[in-house]
Amino acid sequence: MPATDSSRPAAHVSRVQAMVTQVLLGTMEPEELFWGSLSLLGLQGTQDTFLDLIEPLAQEHALSQDQEAKEDEALALALALSLQDAGAGKQMTTEESSGSRSQDVKCTRTLWLEANASAGPRDGWSSRKSNSMSERANSCSLLPCTDNKNVPEEVTASCPGRAKSSRRKRRSGKQQLAISRFPSFLKPILLWFRRDLRVSDNPVLIASLEMGVPIIPVFLWCPKEEEGPGITVATGGASKYWLHHALLCLNQSLEKLGSHLVTVEAETSSLEALQGLAAETGASGVVAAALYEPWLKERDEAVFSALESKGVKCQLRHSYCLREPSSISTEGVGLRGIGSVSHFLSCCQQNSKSALGTPVETPPGLPVPSTWPQGCPLAQLGLAKMPRRKDGTTVDWAANIRSSWDFSEEGAQARLRAFLLDGIHRYEKESCRADAPNTSCLSPYLHFGQISPRLLLWASRSATCRPPKFRRKLAWRDLAYWQLCLFPDLPWQSLRPAYRALRWSSDRTHLKAWQKGRTGYPLVDAAMRQLWLTGWMNNYMRHVVASFLIAYLHLPWQEGYRWFQDTLVDADVAIDAMMWQNGGMCGLDHWNFVMHPVSAGLTCDPRGTFARRWCPELAALPDELVHRPWKSPASMLRRAGVTLGVNYPERIITDLEERRAQSLRDVVRVRRNFPQYVDQLSGCDLVPLPQRLVQEALGSGEVADRGGRFLLPLITRMEFKYQTQNPDCRDNPFDAVLKGYVSRKRDEATAFRNERDFAASVLSESVQRRERQEREQRALDGIPRPATGRPGRTPRKDVFSAQGAGFTLLHN
Numbered sequence: 013m014p015a016t017d018s019s020r021p022a023a024h025v026s027r028v029q030a031m032v033t034q035v036l037l038g039t040m041e042p043e044e045l046f047w048g049s050l051s052l053l054g055l056q057g058t059q060d061t062f063l064d065l066i067e068p069l070a071q072e073h074a075l076s077q078d079q080e081a082k083e084d085e086a087l088a089l090a091l092a093l094s095l096q097d098a099g100a101g102k103q104m105t106t107e108e109s110s111g112s113r114s115q116d117v118k119c120t121r122t123l124w125l126e127a128n129a130s131a132g133p134r135d136g137w138s139s140r141k142s143n144s145m146s147e148r149a150n151s152c153s154l155l156p157c158t159d160n161k162n163v164p165e166e167v168t169a170s171c172p173g174r175a176k177s178s179r180r181k182r183r184s185g186k187q188q189l190a191i192s193r194f195p196s197f198l199k200p201i202l203l204w205f206r207r208d209l210r211v212s213d214n215p216v217l218i219a220s221l222e223m224g225v226p227i228i229p230v231f232l233w234c235p236k237e238e239e240g241p242g243i244t245v246a247t248g249g250a251s252k253y254w255l256h257h258a259l260l261c262l263n264q265s266l267e268k269l270g271s272h273l274v275t276v277e278a279e280t281s282s283l284e285a286l287q288g289l290a291a292e293t294g295a296s297g298v299v300a301a302a303l304y305e306p307w308l309k310e311r312d313e314a315v316f317s318a319l320e321s322k323g324v325k326c327q328l329r330h331s332y333c334l335r336e337p338s339s340i341s342t343e344g345v346g347l348r349g350i351g352s353v354s355h356f357l358s359c360c361q362q363n364s365k366s367a368l369g370t371p372v373e374t375p376p377g378l379p380v381p382s383t384w385p386q387g388c389p390l391a392q393l394g395l396a397k398m399p400r401r402k403d404g405t406t407v408d409w410a411a412n413i414r415s416s417w418d419f420s421e422e423g424a425q426a427r428l429r430a431f432l433l434d435g436i437h438r439y440e441k442e443s444c445r446a447d448a449p450n451t452s453c454l455s456p457y458l459h460f461g462q463i464s465p466r467l468l469l470w471a472s473r474s475a476t477c478r479p480p481k482f483r484r485k486l487a488w489r490d491l492a493y494w495q496l497c498l499f500p501d502l503p504w505q506s507l508r509p510a511y512r513a514l515r516w517s518s519d520r521t522h523l524k525a526w527q528k529g530r531t532g533y534p535l536v537d538a539a540m541r542q543l544w545l546t547g548w549m550n551n552y553m554r555h556v557v558a559s560f561l562i563a564y565l566h567l568p569w570q571e572g573y574r575w576f577q578d579t580l581v582d583a584d585v586a587i588d589a590m591m592w593q594n595g596g597m598c599g600l601d602h603w604n605f606v607m608h609p610v611s612a613g614l615t616c617d618p619r620g621t622f623a624r625r626w627c628p629e630l631a632a633l634p635d636e637l638v639h640r641p642w643k644s645p646a647s648m649l650r651r652a653g654v655t656l657g658v659n660y661p662e663r664i665i666t667d668l669e670e671r672r673a674q675s676l677r678d679v680v681r682v683r684r685n686f687p688q689y690v691d692q693l694s695g696c697d698l699v700p701l702p703q704r705l706v707q708e709a710l711g712s713g714e715v716a717d718r719g720g721r722f723l724l725p726l727i728t729r730m731e732f733k734y735q736t737q738n739p740d741c742r743d744n745p746f747d748a749v750l751k752g753y754v755s756r757k758r759d760e761a762t763a764f765r766n767e768r769d770f771a772a773s774v775l776s777e778s779v780q781r782r783e784r785q786e787r788e789q790r791a792l793d794g795i796p797r798p799a800t801g802r803p804g805r806t807p808r809k810d811v812f813s814a815q816g817a818g819f820t821l822l823h824n
């Protein structure tokens with residue numbers, strides 16, 4: 013407990029008196045007065061002392077100063093009153109506050125409550141009215157960065173409600189929020205931080221403030237709850253290391269608001285930890301940002317219903333994605349092209365239930381409780397624990413990660429500013445470059461919620477150059493969460509059922525070589541070493557290494573997913589799983605290309621800068637050979653100091669064409685073994701749709717077949733379809749191996765074919781469905797089957813000849 017009356021020196025009292033005068037004269041912010049006086053006088057002594065000091069001064073001043081000074085004075089008085097009120101342990105209403113002093117005097121908490129009431133129902137972003145506190149706050153500033161001198165003027169200018177630095181402006185518009193940070197004896201609420209680890213544009217933080225009670229920010233760590241079933245996810249080393257630092261930074265940000273983060277090791281469960289905290293602090297509620305991983309969602313539901321049953325009010329707010337995943341519906345859009353970002357965007361546009369909202373300002377302070385729970389030191393959570401060698405020294409594997417990143421919210425802002433000034437101008441055409449920082453590098457900050465996706469969207473909309481491709485990337489992120497909600501097994505089970513039976517390699521030496529960047533292919537090795545050392549690589553390189561693992565090494569996509577989970581600082585279950593499924597040929601939108609480990613270098617690293625940086629042993633090779641050192645004459649290798657197999661590995665596989673051909677044969681084998689999952693007409697893969705999508709597509713109550721499954725044809729690689737028709741073909745005209753970047757023309761051609769296939773498949777599927785229903789109805793009614801020989805609606809044919817018919821149709 014801080015110092016009491018008896019320990020309050022007279023010098024401190026007169027210092028506070030001086031500060032009160034400054035506030036009344038408008039030369040000091042009331043918040044500074046609070047904190048100054050709190051630290052000088054101590055918590056116990058402040059209430060009486062404050063009133064003693066402030067009242068005579070304020071009354072004297074009110075007679076002589078202009079209206080502006082009165083406002084300050086009123087604010088100061090209100091703060092004093094709120095102290096008095098808190099001391100009395102009762103709540104002050106607007107009437108009480110206005111009646112007790114002057115019209116202008118309002119308790120800060122009352123301001124929040126008023127705003128809250130005027131904002132109407134808050135069941136999502138769409139419900140926010142323009143006069144809500146969040147919107148009012150919004151009209152103060154968009155970019156929460158204090159230092160936005162490097163941001164292009166247009167960005168800040170066109171953002172809603174650019175920050176007004178002058179105090180006068182804020183006062184005159186009454187936009188600045190006054191928040192009492194005196195310890196209050198009102199029952200606090202727990203602000204449960206999980207992943208939105210920021211104070212700027214944080215709707216959950218604003219929602220907590222709107223409750224007008226003290227806030228206790230808490231972070232609970234319960235590793236066994238974080239890990240999903242079946243596979244270790246989201247708790248990889250690099251990601252945990254980032255989390256540790258993000259929490260440190262969050263604590264610093266909260267301290268600037270007069271609060272701090274309480275960290276708790278939830279040994280048994282989050283529920284138990286929250287119950288303990290509620291008992292310790294008398295908390296009346298818990299507020300948190302929604303998480304969408306299925307097992308965490310379940311956990312939250314269980315925790316919240318248990319807490320509610322004990323009288324603790326709980327609130328979940330959506331802020332992690334631009335759109336709340338469950339609000340997105342295919343109604344009015346259909347299922348054509350499902351899995352692609354264009355389809356997803358159409359769904360978002362068609363169903364604008366959860367509007368995006370605009371970024372909100374960082375509050376000036378947080379109301380604090382009279383007593384804080386104990387918590388534990390952050391280090392005790394073991395998030396950044398380093399292994400020890402036998403000799404007792406530490407293996408500091410994160411040194412490079414530390415030097416590569418600034419883990420703070422400010423670091424995220426700085427990255428954003430740098431991107432808006434530079435990379436964004438090259439993003440549209442050159443985001444694939446591995447040798448230039450053309451992408452935002454914001455993924456870890458987005459993952460841990462240190463920057464909000466909507467702030468990013470606003471900033472990109474306001475930039476001088478507005479690449480649609482970048483904005484689509486943010487939609488990809490939402491798409492991943494939508495898919496994870498629809499298919500909870502996304503992180504471990506192939507979505508296309510036939511591909512679950514694919515024959516994968518179990519060669520551990522290949523896997524190790526890939527993981528450690530020792531495959532002998534410089535582009536792959538450079539990317540994997542960058543990942544190991546910094547915890548990140550760009551999107552194009554992720555495609556290159558994923559293609560290499562799957563199409564050339566024949567290792568299961570789950571291995572890649574798991575390694576990324578462990579080593580990426582932005583490891584994200586939804587995005588990682590969606591992308592690995594697509595790369596592993598079994599996702600909703602599986603890739604229609606395979607990256608060649610050498611040719612890809614021509615596009616993303618033509619001068620070999622990237623390869624040389626991460627594989628310095630190849631630095632002296634000429635540009636044209638740095639991506640294929642095995643092609644170098646022995647004399648050149650000697651001159652460059654490269655000895656393959658000694659200081660740079662020999663290639664772990666040499667016949668790339670044969671490896672690819674084998675991968676294609678494996679796919680054809682499973683497609684032929686599971687004809688029930690291949691559309692007879694178009695040759696597309698079929699996937700059982702989750703019930704929710706079936707209902708959206710067919711109307712409630714209707715199910716597709718007896719098993720309740722509806723098999724939807726998906727976008728399928730042309731080369732798979734062709735090879736399935738022509739298993740012995742050696743020269744597939746739809747060969748998916750890319751010699752360079754995916755060209756727009758190629759994309760468009762593929763999109764056109766997919767569209768045509770989809771239309772044909774849906775027609776066929778609905779005819780078959782009708783037949784199934786008729787058959788079932790006949791069976792129920794006891795009507796005998798039609799005599800054999802009588803032709804049905806769809807003639808029964810040999811599976812592959814039927815596919816052949818479908819395929820012919822494709823080429824018409």
Ligand SMILES: Cc1cc2nc3c(=O)[nH]c(=O)nc-3n(C[C@H](O)[C@H](O)[C@H](O)COP(=O)(O)OP(=O)(O)OC[C@H]3O[C@@H](n4cnc5c(N)ncnc54)[C@H](O)[C@@H]3O)c2cc1C
Binds near residue numbers: 453
């Ligand atoms: C096999 C594979 C695994 C991946 N695993 C992850 C992962 O675990 N976590 C992760 O955040 N990203 C993952 N990605 C997506 C993408 O590679 C990264 O988001 C991107 O490289 C991050 O860099 P950036 O912030 O500079 O991206 P930018 O190009 O600047 O994009 C801005 C933001 O958009 C989002 N985004 C970009 N690309 C995608 C995408 N393809 N899908 C979904 N969202 C996207 C990210 O949040 C990113 O920060 C993976 C991609 C592949 C191919």
